[in-house]
Amino acid sequence: xxxxxxxxxxxxxxxxxxxxxxxxxxxxxxxxxxxxxxxxxxxxxxxxxxxxxxxxxxxxxxxxxxxxxxxxxxxxxxxxxxxxxxxxxxxxxxxxxxxxxxxxxxxxxxxxxxxxxxxxxxxxxxxxxxxxxxxxxxxxxxxxxxxxxxxxxxxxxxxxxxxxxxxxxxxxxxxxxxxxxxxxxxxxxxxxxxxxxxxxxxxxxxxxxxxxxxxxxxxxxxxxxxxxxxxxxxxxxxxxxxxxxxxxxxxxxxxxxxxxxxxxxxxxxxxxxxxxxxxxxxxxxxxxxxxxxxxxxxxxxxxxxxxxxxxxxxxxxxxxxxxxxxxxxxxxxxxxxxxxxxxxxxxxxxxxxxxxxxxxxxxxxxxxxxxxxxxxxxxxxxxxxxxxxxxxxxxxxxxxxxxxxxxxxxxxxxxxxxxxxxxxxxxxxxxxxxxxxxxxxxxxxxxxxxxxxxxxxxxxxxx
Amino acid sequence: xxxxxxxxxxxxxxxxxxxxxxxxxxxxxxxxxxxxxxxxxxxxxxxxxxxxxxxxxxxxxxxxxxxxxxxxxxxxxxxxxxxxxxxxxxxxxxxxxxxxxxxxxxxxxxxxxxxxxxxxxxxxxxxxxxxxxxxxxxxxxxxxxxxxxxxxxxxxxxxxxxxxxxxxxxxxxxxxxxxxxxxxxxxxxxxxxxxxxxxxxxxxxxxxxxxxxxxxxxxxxxxxxxxxxxxxxxxxxxxxxxxxxxxxxxxxxxxxxxxxxxxxxxxxxxxxxxxxxxxxxxxxxxxxxxxxxxxxxxxxxxxxxxxxxxxxxxxxxxxxxxxxxxxxxxxxxxxxxxxxxxxxxxxxxxxxxxxxxxxxxxxxxxxxxxxxxxxxxxxxxxxxxxxxxxxxxxxxxxxxxxxxxxxxxxxxxxxxxxxxxxxxxxxxxxxxxxxxxxxxxxxxxxxxxxxxxxxxxxxxxx
Numbered sequence: 036x037x038x039x040x041x042x043x044x045x046x047x048x049x050x051x052x053x054x055x056x057x058x059x060x061x062x063x064x065x066x067x068x069x070x071x072x073x074x075x076x077x078x079x080x081x082x083x084x085x086x087x088x089x090x091x092x093x094x095x096x097x098x099x100x101x102x103x104x105x106x107x108x109x110x111x112x113x114x115x116x117x118x119x120x121x122x123x124x125x126x127x128x129x130x131x132x133x134x135x136x137x138x139x140x141x142x143x144x145x146x147x148x149x150x151x152x153x154x155x156x157x158x159x160x161x162x163x164x165x166x167x168x169x170x171x172x173x174x175x176x177x178x179x180x181x182x183x184x185x186x187x188x189x190x191x192x193x194x195x196x197x198x199x200x201x202x203x204x205x206x207x208x209x210x211x212x213x214x215x216x217x218x219x220x221x222x223x224x225x226x227x228x229x230x231x232x233x234x235x236x237x238x239x240x241x242x243x244x245x246x247x248x249x250x251x252x253x254x255x256x257x258x259x260x261x262x263x264x265x266x267x268x269x270x271x272x273x274x275x276x277x278x279x280x281x282x283x284x285x286x287x288x289x290x291x292x293x294x295x296x297x298x299x300x301x302x303x304x305x306x307x308x309x310x311x312x313x314x315x316x317x318x319x320x321x322x323x324x325x326x327x328x329x330x331x332x333x334x335x336x337x338x339x340x341x342x343x344x345x346x347x348x349x350x351x352x353x354x355x356x357x358x359x360x361x362x363x364x365x366x367x368x369x370x371x372x373x374x375x376x377x378x379x380x381x382x383x384x385x386x387x388x389x390x391x392x393x394x395x396x397x398x399x400x401x402x403x404x405x406x407x408x409x410x411x412x413x414x415x416x417x418x419x420x421x422x423x424x425x426x427x428x429x430x431x432x433x434x435x436x437x438x439x440x441x442x443x444x445x446x447x448x449x450x451x452x453x454x455x456x457x458x459x460x461x462x463x464x465x466x467x468x469x470x471x472x473x474x475x476x477x478x479x480x481x482x483x484x485x486x487x488x489x490x491x492x493x494x495x496x497x498x
Numbered sequence: 499x500x501x502x503x504x505x506x507x508x509x510x511x512x513x514x515x516x517x518x519x520x521x522x523x524x525x526x527x528x529x530x531x532x533x534x535x536x537x538x539x540x541x542x543x544x545x546x547x548x549x550x551x552x553x554x555x556x557x558x559x560x561x562x563x564x565x566x567x568x569x570x571x572x573x574x575x576x577x578x579x580x581x582x583x584x585x586x587x588x589x590x591x592x593x594x595x596x597x598x599x600x601x602x603x604x605x606x607x608x609x610x611x612x613x614x615x616x617x618x619x620x621x622x623x624x625x626x627x628x629x630x631x632x633x634x635x636x637x638x639x640x641x642x643x644x645x646x647x648x649x650x651x652x653x654x655x656x657x658x659x660x661x662x663x664x665x666x667x668x669x670x671x672x673x674x675x676x677x678x679x680x681x682x683x684x685x686x687x688x689x690x691x692x693x694x695x696x697x698x699x700x701x702x703x704x705x706x707x708x709x710x711x712x713x714x715x716x717x718x719x720x721x722x723x724x725x726x727x728x729x730x731x732x733x734x735x736x737x738x739x740x741x742x743x744x745x746x747x748x749x750x751x752x753x754x755x756x757x758x759x760x761x762x763x764x765x766x767x768x769x770x771x772x773x774x775x776x777x778x779x780x781x782x783x784x785x786x787x788x789x790x791x792x793x794x795x796x797x798x799x800x801x802x803x804x805x806x807x808x809x810x811x812x813x814x815x816x817x818x819x820x821x822x823x824x825x826x827x828x829x830x831x832x833x834x835x836x837x838x839x840x841x842x843x844x845x846x847x848x849x850x851x852x853x854x855x856x857x858x859x860x861x862x863x864x865x866x867x868x869x870x871x872x873x874x875x876x877x878x879x880x881x882x883x884x885x886x887x888x889x890x891x892x893x894x895x896x897x898x899x900x901x902x903x904x905x906x907x908x909x910x911x912x913x914x915x916x917x918x919x920x921x922x923x924x925x926x927x928x929x930x931x932x933x934x935x936x937x938x939x940x941x942x943x944x945x946x947x948x949x950x951x952x953x954x955x956x957x958x959x960x
Contacts (some may be wrong), residue, residue: 041718041720042595042596044592044595044596046592065572065574066548066572067572067588067592068569068570068571068572068585068586068588068589068592069543069569069570069571069572069588069589069590069591069592069593069596070569070572070592070596071551071567071568071569071570071593071596072548072552072570072572073552074548074552075548075549075552075553076547076548076549076550076552077549078547078549079549079552079553094517097608098525098608098641098642098643099518099521099523099524099525099642099646100524100525100527100528100550100553100554100608100642101549101553102518102521103521103523103524103525104524104553104554104556104557105553106520106521106898107901120901121519121520122519122520122521123517123518123519124517124518124521125516125517125518126517126518126521127643128643128644129641129643129644131643132608132612132641132643139516142516143514143516143517146512146514146515146516146517147514147517147519149508149511149512149514150507150508150511150512150513150514151507151508152507152508161608162546162547162573162578162607162608162609162612163608163609163612163643165578166578166609166612166613167612192547192578193546193547193548193549193550193573193609194547194573194574194575194577194578194609195575196574196575197548410596411565411567412567412596412597412718412720415718416718418718419717419718430556430559430560431552431555431556431559433559433563434559434563434564434565434566435565435718437563438564438565438712438714438715438718438719439715439718440714440715478714479714480713480714480715480716481715481716481717
């Protein structure tokens with residue numbers, strides 16, 4: 036078989052490590068020009084984090100592309116308003132780039148707010164706005180005064196950095212609403228769930244666990260989000276942070292300003308879901324809550340164990356690669372795959388920190404390759420070298436897997452199946468098994484029993 | 499699902515006009531990237547923030563389901579202030595190291611255009627500083643605030659032709675340039691096939707038929723195989739004619755075809771996107787003019803079968819109405835086709851700002867556009883308002899029409915770009931008598947399905 040050798044760029048080599056080899060870790064860097072990073076920009080980071088706030092108006096101030104590419108892109112569900120699923124943009128034209136876009140922004144906001152009656156508005160700045168010097172803050176203030184709602188600027192020009200700086204801008208923007216609502220009726224056993232985006236209804240599943248145990252969920256930030264929930268979330272006793280990359284900053288703000296402690300959790304896989312529930316009840320230290328949590332966890336695990344065992348038998352020994360946005364998801368995936376009898380041979384994230392990668396190293400097996408801010412060629416290289424059977428990632432990683440005859444599981448924000456909680460683990464197993472064990476791989480050239488392509492035996496073709 | 503509270507438009511409030519609500523377009527660098535994907539061994543490179551490249555990659559992957567690697571100069575705040583020359587150089591170096599491309603297609607973004615990065619100068623500097631046999635760098639200017647993806651697509655075709663075409667006194671009689679609209683991979687393959695049937699060898703610009711719909715691989719290809727080789731593009735000046743497809747270039751002041759005609763004296767033939775019998779006839783006539791040959795037997799038979807199908811199917815569709823939305827070239831031809839099969843395209847909408855939009859539509863639509871709402875530079879909110887008013891029987895356009903189709907319970911025939919809620923967009927044939935046959939069957943079947951499912955009787959025969 037002819038194989039092209041793929042070389043890693045010299046400037047990127049320190050962002051790739053193998054467990055068992057003593058190498059220094061480098062991460063938390065801006066992406067190398069020309070490397071074809073899988074990361075997006077700061078604007079994208081802000082937009083995805085605030086996107087699920089369903090009763091707010093989200094308007095992108097800039098030329099059309101920035102708004103068009105994320106129209107209804109996330110599978111973040113709302114139980115009520117659907118305003119967030121629209122794409123609003125000032126769609127700047129050349130004359131506005133030259134003479135300024137403030138007038139158009141103000142007119143757009145006034146009209147849209149009058150028409151849709153949102154509870155608040157978020158105004159996202161793009162690269163162009165960062166350059167032409169529009170005073171977005173002033174426009175927001177003035178429109179806020181005229182309309183009587185909070186109009187909040189999100190400082191997110193794409194060049195400001197990677198998604199991570201966008202996350203920070205989103206947290207700052209969301210924090211402007213915190214503390215402006217009444218906290219009446221909030222129980223002492225109450226939490227906020229940060230970094231849970233209600234993809235395919237996952238927040239609803241997790242919320243139900245807490246309600247069964249007797250813990251009030253004041254707000255999920257930002258999944259199935261509402262402006263009023265954000266206003267009163269400072270009344271909660273404890274913050275749970277799931278997507279650590281995007282929401283740790285808001286958790287820190289809530290700690291500094293309102294003295295609310297936070298704990299990192301994950302609701303992916305049996306182990307992590309159970310651990311997160313125990314962590315929460317331990318904090319409240321009420322034996323009744325603990326009893327209810329134990330009961331719930333036992334019942335739920337019993338419900339799905341038999342079917343999971345069946346999948347484990349089928350998947351045992353298969354090798355997996357994963358490349359995801361944040362590190363906490365990566366930890367959970369390594370454990371969940373292990374529960375299915377599978378081995379993670381390649382693990383990477385777009386935005387992990389040094390501590391994240393140390394932890395990832397700890398839980399991975401010897402020989403696992405760990406990559407930071409990787410690109411398609413590197414991912415393809417390790418998929419081939421490690422001969423993986425399954426790739427877990429998002430839409431941009433899917434064709435890398437499929438072209439090489441490798442199964443794929445979508446674990447990005449576009450997924451349509453809930454993968455969180457106990458029930459989610461079953462969905463995950465099912466999805467992994469359905470792709471990995473499909474009969475179609477026998478025809479893929481890399482897997483083919485016919486060895487590459489089909490040809491008619493000479494004896495027949497001659498007749 | 500519990501409804502906690504509702505945000506509903508205030509119906510007495512004036513319709514918002516200033517903002518774009520659910521755009522019926524994307525940005526111009528995407529169009530340029532598509533063209534670059536149609537050159538053999540070419541890697542697209544966007545000079546600006548990395549989000550532009552990542553968004554466009556994701557968008558194209560959800561339509562084509564193929565690897566789409568697009569590099570970026572990954573601007574930081576400093577680069578936005580002091581200029582992106584350094585990042586451009588590092589970026590190009592890294593692309594060459596990683597991908598070893600035969601060509602690099604450089605498109606600008608809003609950011610680099612606004613700060614005034616002098617692209618041609620930067621490319622020249624790069625090439626002077628690297629006196630090696632590096633790949634050619636083709637440049638196209640694509641600020642999104644001046645046009646849409648279809649403008650970026652046309653601009654890139656022109657830029658590539660201008661970069662590569664070499665002057666030639668002796669024209670090759672069998673060689674023609676084919677400049678297609680932003681069509682599917684199957685359409686591009688069809689154009690190649692039909693040219694060959696007329697004894698012509700096409701230089702397709704672009705030809706992403708294999709790069710964006712490739713085979714399953716036994717090794718990883720850094721750049722997807724396929725596309726028109728540079729050697730071929732250099733011959734564009736020696737072609738005996740250019741077939742430029744789409745109404746937009748026909749109306750443009752200087753299209754790639756017009757440039758080839760004035761700079762290289764390559765005769766230009768134009769044809770609309772060949773959907774329907776009249777438009778396909780037009781294409782075949784152009785091919786006859788270029789080749790001096792009459793219509794091949796097998797094509798004639800395809801045409802005959804299509805006419806027969808029109809007759810068999812017309813009663814299911816006659817008198818129906820439709821809305822067509824998307825890129826100008828597709829909307830014009832699709833409207834022309836619908837009008838010739840007895841479906842009135844009562845709304846013809848595009849997100850591009852097209853001068854003389856109704857004048858462009860008028861000659862193509864049977865009985866003109868007096869009763870047609872010709873909307874240019876509009877968004878999906880405006881299209882939706884018109885649909886609510888006129889309640890057409892059929893919607894024709896991209897996946898972006900789905901929310902409206904669902905709300906008003908109008909079937910949506912998915913054509914054009916992007917299609918991300920159905921499978922097989924890349925091999926959807928629309929061109930020629932063959933493509934029209936497929937579209938016609940789909941439309942008749944959609945109307946049959948409506949009749950069958952909305953009747954309580956449950957007819958088994960329709």
